[in-house]
Amino acid sequence: MKPSFFLFFLLSFIAYTQQTIDAVIVDSANKTPLEFVGIYNSINHTITNEDGRFQFSSNTDSIIVYRVGYDKLTTTFQKVKDTIYLNKSVLKLNEVTVTNEKTLWQKVGDSIRSNYPIYPYKEKFLLRGVLRYNGEITRIQDLQGKLERRTLLYTKEIDPDKKDFKVELTNMRKVGLVKDENDVYFIFESFNSLFMNLIPLNATGDDFDLTESSFDNGKKISINFQSKPEIKDEDHSGHYIINTEDYAMERFKMTAKLYDKPFKKGGKHIKFRTVSYDKEISLSKSSNTNKYYIASARYDVKVELTDEENSFSSFYDVSFILTTSDNEGDFEIKKNVSTSKDLFKINYPYDQRYWYAQNQLLLTDEMLDFIKKVQDPNSEFKIKSNIKN
Template sequence: MKFPLFTILLFSFFSYAQNSTSAIVLDRADNSPLEFVGIYNSKNHTMTNADGRFQFSSSSDSIIVYRVGYDKLITTSQKVKDTIYLNKSVLELNEVTVTNEKTLWQKVGDSVRSNYPIYPYKEKFLLRGVLRYNGEITRIQDLQGKLERRTLLYTKEIDPDKKDFKVELTNMRKVGLVKDEKQVYFIFETFYQLFMNFTPMNATGDAFDLTESTFNNGKKINLSFHTKPEFDNEKVVGYYIINNEDHAIERILMEIDFKNNPYKEDGKTRYRTVSVKKEMSLNKSLNTNKYYISSAKYDVKVELTDEQNSYTSYYDVSFILTTSDNEGDFEVKKNVSTSKDLFKINYPYDQSYWNAQNQLLLTDEMLDFIEKIQDPNSEFKIKSNIKN
């Protein structure tokens, strides 16, 4: 059967028409911007940045706005306004101190192999690194590519190895200072170090006190933890959000404060880690029924001084990871070392890709930094692959 040309063109238009939505997501209680809010439907996904902003394009009109610990919003692109408010899920008043689990944590352990891919798989990723020196941004780097993992979780039968990750870098942009005013170069993590840091961790041993509370009519459990008072060298607090139906971990937050951490020597400088914060959100795939890390954040604060303690400087480095196409059917051709300082990796800048990228928007502060730092009159040495 032959169709008129007008019909074919009309069908083509509707097949590729995109609904584009931009907005900011705030906590309804205090109007604070919400980072890591998933914006998605069955075809596409994105997430909010530190400003709570997102841009979402999809051929489907439906939109789901969700972050674990908040009530899910199901809407359409036509109904989305400039600002979206999310309500925190209400914890139910059955909070108890855990003293003996077969509790919940043993059930989580028993369900590991059914909930997570304990086998090799592939996914696509976007990784952002941001470095601050005494509160001011000094470095931004975005890396996009394909990743082949040996496993998501490490069990007693699987020991970590530097060959556990294979990376094919497909896009990168970076701009920042090589050294700061003290002539110090801050070493970025490697792919291997970061992916290992983005591995779910256990904080339920003898060093911790645990507390359970439920929400979403008992469907979710908040398992909070904190180190016992006798462990005074470091304070660890955080929580797990656990799906009570399949005992899968859906979100992890862990904050570590180091007390009187000893300095390490590096020439005339001395440095020590002050604090670490990790966040991870895991989503269940409808295709495999497995949970994958959909987004993660790793923050580290480092204190720097000299032999005479004549000054004190602070570095705050933050890495954000988002993934997609988990267990995708594509080839990963390794083209970058997973053991190299990320900021020393070289890869050409593709302006058309980054202009269209909306998986993780740059914040207003980042945009101002990129514009300012490429000033040719800057006194600092700049390293960048972004061409003006």
């Protein structure tokens, strides 16, 4: 009896011991790092950063690696190598312009209420903001907390409102230069404006040319859109990826280029204009509710800056990354932050234990170098930070 009991105890210990992996995911064809790849199982979830790197811990041995547009990989901790290679899904391209896009899009519209939570719900989030000035990082901010949404998508019956989001901030770290060399402070988005920007748009109207491509044995269709040439001074392109089994939108990607737009006054003889912006939103289906939620999203904006005499031209690049978890979770939210305030002006204490332990979105090597550089006591930079060593 004793050996049997010992064996049972040993197997139980092995089954519930937490395992951790740290690896990089790249495109198998061109070997470039892949961002926003989901690494998950029935209990835990994380995503890759810009370097394609991730850290994943779980008591369960199974691992699924997936990004829309790539073949899904199912593996285990023991089989994972330092580098994981993902293969792009084979696309079957249509050579003609779509003729039935309204029918397909109507099916998507008819399925909205069955596929998405068009009602208030709660979730947890991690939000990262990174600002670059002429290509160099000047600001990093990570915010973690709880979010209550009025709805995921907006319909004809639901108009956006400034009270559509309620946030309880639970962790934050930030470090960055206060102003640039021209004494300019770059205003960050607010929670409200950012969450509104990270909602898929309808780019299937008369102003766009549409084509289709299918993959995954026809189970998924990519609706590719391109703004028509007669739309002056702007170019919009991108795609939706539709799951044909339930006509749910799983991914939305848009790139917008703005040409020769007029400058706006920014104070202190400074003027600015938006040059381009990109949105990428991935949605995943919950096995608990059978609804789709935003799993990860990215919003990038490029802004040109000059003065009244056009004596210089500088560029700001700001990127926001959002990941969510515990969608429709049953937890209390105590609002403790304004959703209309500049994110970088929000104050919240730094919790070293949390940020050392979290692996939902790792800092890139470039970010780590920046934080080390500006935190140097001998640094000449004037910084604003809540990070305490």
